[in-house]
Amino acid sequence: MLLTTYRHAERDARDEMVTLMHELFKDEGEAKVGLVDVWYTGISGLLACRSSIDPFKVVRSLRSIAMDEPWRIRYILRLIPIEKVVNTSVEEISDACSELASLKIGKDESFRITVEKRMMHSLHSMEIIKAVASRIDRRVDLTNYDWLVLIEVVGKVTGVAVLKYDDVFSSIKVKRSLADSSV
Known part of the structure; x- marks a missing residue:
């Protein structure tokens, strides 16, 4: 997955993504959640994210959080599934x-x-x-x-x-x- 954020907010976006993934998918089993990896691409505002969780499921889950509690997502601007x-x-x-x-x-x-x-x-x-x-x-x-x-x-x-x-x-x-x- 590719994750976009504000310039110079990459660390905050990474932390937000990891935290949300752990909260959203804690019932999927620790082995799956433990495989969340977010890293800096070298381009300001762009992070890459790898997980064993289906990226389309992650997108649906983030959308659900944003609809119910929009204030919880502060740094993640876009999440793009990559197949x-x-x-x-x-x-x-x-x-x-x-x-x-x-x-x-x-x-x-x-x-x-x-x-x-x-x-x-x-x-x-x-x-x-x-x-x-x-x-x-x-x-x-x-x-x-x-x-x-x-x-x-x-x-x-x-x-x-x-x-x-x-x-x-x-x-x-x-x-x-x-x-x-x-x-």
């Missing part, structure tokens, strides 16, 4: 995306590709998008897509995921929706 991590090469990225898309995207469903690049200037987003799109035999829809093929390039490693709209947790969006509904 596969590969070396940053067009071939490895397109292989991983093709594999995930074939498992998740139905024949009559559409998709969009989004590339987020950090610490990588030699690889162009369009080059990645063209290679990945050529490997996914589904309809492309840039505005009303069913699935998002997310490619997160962080230097020499890349995380990929095939996501629905609400698979990414955003504490700001949850808090904004709560404020809008209370007016």
